[in-house]
Amino acid sequence: xxxxxxxxxxxxxxxxxxxxxxxxxxxxxxxxxxxxxxxxxxxxxxxxxxxxxxxxxxxxxxxxxxxxxxxxxxxxxxxxxxxxxxxxxxxxxxxxxxxxxxxxxxxxxxxxxxxxxxxxxxxxxxxxxxxxxxxxxxxxxxxxxxxxxxxxxxxxxxxxxxxxxxxxxxxxxxxxxxxxxxxxxxxxxxxxxxxxxxxxxxxxxxxxxxxxxxxxxxxxxxxxxxxxxxxxxxxxxxxxxxxxxxxxxxxxxxxxxxxxxxxxxxxxxxxxxxxxxxxxxxxxxxxxxxxxxxxxxxxxxxxxxxxxxxxxxxxxxxxxxxxxxxxxxxxxxxxxxxxxxxxxxxxxxx
Amino acid sequence: xxxxxxxxxxxxxxxxxxxxxxxxxxxxxxxxxxxxxxxxxxxxxxxxxxxxxxxxxxxxxxxxxxxxxxxxxxxxxxxxxxxxxxxxxxxxxxxxxxxxxxxxxxxxxxxxxxxxxxxxxxxxxxxxxxxxxxxxxxxxxxxxxxxxxxxxxxxxxxxxxxxxxxxxxxxxxxxxxxxxxxxxxxxxxxxxxxxxxxxxxxxxxxxxxxxxxxxxxxxxxxxxxxxxxxxxxxxxxxxxxxxxxxxxxxxxxxxxxxxxxxxxxxxxxxxxxxxxxxxxxxxxxxxxxxxxxxxxxxxxxxxxxxxxxxxxxxxxxxxxxxxxxxxxxxxxxxxxxxxxxxxxxxxxxxxxxxxxxxxxxxxxxxxxxxxxxxxxxxxxxxxxxxxxxxxxxxxxxxxxxxxxxxxxxxxxxxxxxxxxxxxxxxxxxxxxxxxxxxxxxxxxxxxxxxxxxxx
Numbered sequence: 001x002x003x004x005x006x007x008x009x010x011x012x013x014x015x016x017x018x019x020x021x022x023x024x025x026x027x028x029x030x031x032x033x034x035x036x037x038x039x040x041x042x043x044x045x046x047x048x049x050x051x052x053x054x055x056x057x058x059x060x061x062x063x064x065x066x067x068x069x070x071x072x073x074x075x076x077x078x079x080x081x082x083x084x085x086x087x088x089x090x091x092x093x094x095x096x097x098x099x100x101x102x103x104x105x106x107x108x109x110x111x112x113x114x115x116x117x118x119x120x121x122x123x124x125x126x127x128x129x130x131x132x133x134x135x136x137x138x139x140x141x142x143x144x145x146x147x148x149x150x151x152x153x154x155x156x157x158x159x160x161x162x163x164x165x166x167x168x169x170x171x172x173x174x175x176x177x178x179x180x181x182x183x184x185x186x187x188x189x190x191x192x193x194x195x196x197x198x199x200x201x202x203x204x205x206x207x208x209x210x211x212x213x214x215x216x217x218x219x220x221x222x223x224x225x226x227x228x229x230x231x232x233x234x235x236x237x238x239x240x241x242x243x244x245x246x247x248x249x250x251x252x253x254x255x256x257x258x259x260x261x262x263x264x265x266x267x268x269x270x271x272x273x274x275x276x277x278x279x280x281x282x283x284x285x286x287x288x289x290x291x292x293x294x295x296x297x298x299x300x301x302x303x304x305x306x307x308x309x310x311x312x313x314x315x316x317x318x319x320x321x322x323x324x325x326x327x328x329x330x331x332x333x334x335x336x337x338x339x340x341x342x343x344x345x346x347x348x349x350x
Numbered sequence: 351x352x353x354x355x356x357x358x359x360x361x362x363x364x365x366x367x368x369x370x371x372x373x374x375x376x377x378x379x380x381x382x383x384x385x386x387x388x389x390x391x392x393x394x395x396x397x398x399x400x401x402x403x404x405x406x407x408x409x410x411x412x413x414x415x416x417x418x419x420x421x422x423x424x425x426x427x428x429x430x431x432x433x434x435x436x437x438x439x440x441x442x443x444x445x446x447x448x449x450x451x452x453x454x455x456x457x458x459x460x461x462x463x464x465x466x467x468x469x470x471x472x473x474x475x476x477x478x479x480x481x482x483x484x485x486x487x488x489x490x491x492x493x494x495x496x497x498x499x500x501x502x503x504x505x506x507x508x509x510x511x512x513x514x515x516x517x518x519x520x521x522x523x524x525x526x527x528x529x530x531x532x533x534x535x536x537x538x539x540x541x542x543x544x545x546x547x548x549x550x551x552x553x554x555x556x557x558x559x560x561x562x563x564x565x566x567x568x569x570x571x572x573x574x575x576x577x578x579x580x581x582x583x584x585x586x587x588x589x590x591x592x593x594x595x596x597x598x599x600x601x602x603x604x605x606x607x608x609x610x611x612x613x614x615x616x617x618x619x620x621x622x623x624x625x626x627x628x629x630x631x632x633x634x635x636x637x638x639x640x641x642x643x644x645x646x647x648x649x650x651x652x653x654x655x656x657x658x659x660x661x662x663x664x665x666x667x668x669x670x671x672x673x674x675x676x677x678x679x680x681x682x683x684x685x686x687x688x689x690x691x692x693x694x695x696x697x698x699x700x701x702x703x704x705x706x707x708x709x710x711x712x713x714x715x716x717x718x719x720x721x722x723x724x725x726x727x728x729x730x731x732x733x734x735x736x737x738x739x740x741x742x743x744x745x746x747x748x749x750x751x752x753x754x755x756x757x758x759x760x761x762x763x764x765x766x767x768x769x770x771x772x773x774x775x776x777x778x779x780x781x782x783x784x785x786x787x788x789x790x791x792x793x794x795x796x797x798x799x800x801x802x803x804x805x
Contacts, residue, residue, distance in 0.1 A: 011639065015646040022652075026659045167793065171785035173735045175742060176757065176778035183766040183774060194767065289650055290739045294761075304651065305743060308658055320651050327648045 008335050012328045019324045020094050023317055025085070031313045032084040034106060036075060043070045102318035107310045108303070111201070117318040120303065125322065128288055128299030131215055135222040136281050142223065143230025144266070144273065150231065151238030152261040159235070166232035174225045178294040181221045192217040196297040218295040233276065237269040244268075271341030278334040359720055362798045372727075372790025379784060383602035394595045398751045404590040406573075408461065411581035413772050417456075425456035427578035433558070444566055448558040450574045454484075455551050459538045461577035465558065468506040471567030474498040478559045479509060481540055484552025489523050489540065491516045504570070511536045511577075537577075585772040588763040593756070597776055600753040603664075604734050604784050607752075610668055611733035612726045615675030620722055622676065623683025624714050628691060628706070634684070641680050649674040653736070657745045664747040667740065671733055679725050683718060690714050720799045727792030731785030738781050753777040 024031075044067060047053050057063040075081050082089055096103075102117035110120040150159035186194035196218055198210035241247065242265055250260050292301030300319060307315035363369045397403040408427040417423045433448035454460075465479065479492040492515050496505055509516075516536045524531050529547055531539045543550040556574055560567060584594035626637040656670050690696060696713050704712075740746050741754030744762075748755065760766075760773040 011642050012646065015643050018643055019647055019652075022647075023655060026655050030659070167789055168782075168786065171731055171782045171789055172778065173738060173742075173781060175739065176774075176781065179757070179761065179766055179774050180778070183769070183771065187767055187769060289654070290743060293743060304654070308654055308743075308745070311658070316655065320648070320655065323648050323651050328646055331646055 004339055005336060008332055012332050016324060016328055017094070020097060020321060021090070023320050024090060024093055027313050027316060028084040028090075030311065031317075032080070034313060035078075035080055038106075039074050039078070039080070040067070040071050043067055043074065097317065097321055102321075103314045105307075105315050106312045108306060108312050108315055111298075112203075117314045120315065121300070121318050121322055124298065124300045124303045127211070127297065128292070128301060130211075131218060131292075131297060131299060132222070132288055133281060134215075135219055135226065136277070138219070138223045139226040139230050140273075140277050140280075142227040144234050146227065146231035147234025148238055148261055148266055151235045151242060151265070152257060154239060162228070162231050162235065166228035169225050169228040172225060173290075174222060175290040175294045177225055178218065178221050178291060181217055182295070185217060194296075196295040215297075218291065218297055221295075222291065234269065234273060237272055238265050241265045241268045271337070275334050275338045275341070278330050278337055281330055359795070359798055363794055366794040366797065368790045368797075369794030372787050372792075372794060375783060375787035376791065379601055379605060379787060382598065383605055386598040387602060390595060390598055394592075395599050395751065398591065398596065398599070399748060401589055404586075404592070406575055407586050407590040407592060408577055408579065408581050409586065409590055410588050410768070410770055410773070411579055411586045413583055413585040414580045415583065417580060422457035423455060424580045425454070425458050425460045425576075425578035427581040428452055428576040429573060430576070431573040433572055433574075442563050444562055444564075446560045446568060448560075448569055448572050450556040450558075451553060452576065453553050454541060454549070454576075456578075457549060458579070459541050459549055461579060462511040462535075462537055463556075463577060464508055464510055464575045465556070466506075466508040466571075466573055466575075467558070467569050468504060468571040469496060469560070469567060469569045470502060470504050471496060471560075471562070472499060472502050472565050473562065475560050475562035475565070475567050478557075478561065480557045480559070482555040482557065483540075484550055484554065485544065487526055487544070489526075490519050491536075491540070492519065506571075584776060585770075587756075587759060587770075587773050588765075589759070593773065593776065596751040596756050597753070597780060599751045600756065600777065600780060601784075603750055603752050604737075604781070607664070607668060607671075607737050608730035608734040608784070608788070609726075611671045611675055611737075612729040615672045616679050616722050616725045616729065618672065619676035619679030619725075620683045620715065620718060621710075623680035624687040624710055624718065626680070627684040627687030628710055628714060630688075630691075638681075638684065641677055644674070645677045645681075647674070650736075650739075653740060654743070654745060657740060662745055662747050664750050664752075667737065667747065671736060675729060675733065679729075682721070682725075686718055686721065687714050690717050720795065724792050724795035724799055727788045727795060730788040730792075734781060734784055753781050 110123045150162040196214045288301035293305045430450045436447040438445045738754030756777045765773040
């Protein structure tokens with residue numbers, strides 16, 4: 001088991017590094033330009049802040065030359081004179097990012113006005129977790145009950161409705177349903193706000209309440225689209241278990257059907273369900289980008305979308321990193337759970 | 351893993367209701383695609399983003415069939431291009447009269463009207479526009495003499511309902527109406543009942559008369575647009591584009607994207623997985639590690655970064671979608687080929703010294719074909735929705751009117767807030783229906799291949 005965990009952890013860490021490397025490679029050249037522009041800007045603003053230096057020049061050429069020299073010097077000091085793809089620079093960037101030092105955002109700021117990428121991300125992340133974790137938990141609870149119910153009455157109306165609802169709901173893009181929900185419940189019937197960002201400042205005490213109220217519509221949408229496929233999945237697991245000998249034996253003894261379904265069968269279906277839960281918790285974070293863009297939910301997904309729109313590279317890199325970390329951690333946990341519940345997996349790979 | 355013959359699969363497939371439903375929807379979608387490609391001119395597709403080519407259409411117009419359900423009919427947008435031409439000669443004066451006749455049966459005034467023409471003439475003919483209303487009143491609306499020219503020239507112009515001269519001419523006619531018309535726009539007067547300001551239903555004739563002396567000129571192009579609030583089967587969007595055409599073009603595009611992505615990623619995954627499983631040992635280990643890496647990449651953030659930094663061309667996007675599509679299939683294909691490898695006939699063939707490539711192609715891959723077909727069908731919807739999602743975020747290829755692109759435009763112009771449901775609902779339904787067709791087919795195939803699920 002230990003060897004198995006170590007092996008998986010090593011793979012995951014490798015993936016993390018590769019993801020980071022690919023991201024840096026993709027945005028590297030743009031990043032370089034932006035950093036250099038930043039240096040020039042810094043030098044110029046320092047000069048404007050000190051009128052004495054500015055006055056000491058006799059001609060424009062001299063002034064520009066001075067700026068050029070200072071800029072070059074600083075670029076050299078920062079190591080920016082090497083091309084962005086040089087191993088040292090990539091190594092340094094990756095090292096910084098692993099330690100969560102993402103630098104300063106170019107355009108975006110946090111609600112409190114900070115432009116430190118780490119602060120921006122850690123301000124948005126809890127909101128995404130709040131919305132999507134709540135949604136996933138609701139989805140799994142509803143899904144397990146509906147799934148167990150339809151598994152106990154195979155072929156009944158409830159079972160058929162569940163199965164068709166699962167198939168149909170999984171074909172609709174969540175963000176499109178989101179648009180419809182906004183159309184219906186924010187504009188036609190004005191029950192919920194259309195934009196999910198509360199308009200009161202984050203520091204005020206009513207903020208949490210406002211956030212929860214603004215969360216309702218996206219939450220309903222995600223749960224509505226999500227629970228069908230969960231129910232279908234749980235149903236299929238349960239159907240398999242219900243045909244096992246021990247269940248049939250329990251039936252023969254005369255234990256009530258509902259007790260068999262909800263205790264004995266569900267218990268045995270738990271391992272795969274828990275594994276999938278771990279996976280979908282992280283999967284929901286990745287899928288959040290479009291959903292949050294539609295509902296204007298002030299979380300990681302919208303941050304990511306905004307960063308892409310204005311090409312705020314430090315934010316893009318930081319957010320990708322955090323998303324990847326979450327994704328990998330949950331895959332890792334799912335893997336471990338799977339290996340724990342099903343020893344065959346472990347022995348196979350060892 | 352079972353070895354069912356293709357005939358059996360076909361027979362079983364057409365027994366399942368789901369399979370038939372899926373095939374039916376798919377056939378309809380393919381027919382729509384074919385009809386679109388053959389009948390709809392390709393220019394509409396190329397000019398989708400060129401506002402100039404949609405200028406005659408109304409802005410954000412509701413579909414016309416909505417009038418069937420409404421008590422108060424919404425005026426339809428009319429583009430009249432085929433006037434009745436009458437030529438009258440009287441001594442020296444020649445009159446060519448172009449008559450547009452149409453029925454106006456709506457409970458709201460039209461938005462506006464525009465007459466655009468191109469005339470071929472010499473000297474300086476007089477152009478006069480007037481209207482004969484259903485109640486018989488004839489009103490002069492406009493008159494101008496075309497710019498003088500000594501040689502034959504072609505002159506193009508437009509007369510808008512907002513033209514000050516029309517307003518003046520109407521005020522001259524103001525005693526016909528029993529209400530104040532000074533502050534009303536021209537179309538609200540021309541199409542109004544005389545007693546009170548309500549639309550007058552019936553047959554209107556717009557006359558364009560060209561008077562000249564001794565010469566014979568003609569209007570080569572002549573069309574009258576009565577601006578309405580309803581147009582086409584699917585309505586139009588904010589940029590005046592006919593949504594029916596966008597939705598039609600979206601069908602072949604979605605099928606193309608979905609099928610190309612899923613077929614190629616399934617093929618890639620199959621070959622990769624089978625090769626890994628068949629070779630075993632070190633090769634297997636290395637290939638599967640690489641597979642794990644791709645599997646653990648967060649797909650959507652990566653697709654976004656790729657489309658922003660490399661290219662948002664639709665073909666490049668298809669390539670990106672393939673990168674993330676083959677991974678799961680490779681895993682299953684590997685474990686399947688591990689099983690097949692142990693079968694007697696494969697071992698026999700190995701002993702006879704068959705080449706690896708032949709072994710894989712002849713003995714292992716054919717066994718996996720049913721599974722491959724099911725995977726193709728199941729992975730199409732994901733490809734379509736992912737592309738739609740990327741387009742929705744504005745990262746798609748703007749030169750292709752995909753359904754996601756239409757929804758992106760709808761979102762940009764605030765269609766939800768403005769209640770333009772005909773801009774939001776149909777593209778989503780099309781995405782879902784296309785997805786459903788393939789899910790149905792995939793599930794039906796899956797049920798045949800894995801009989802366990804049938805219980």
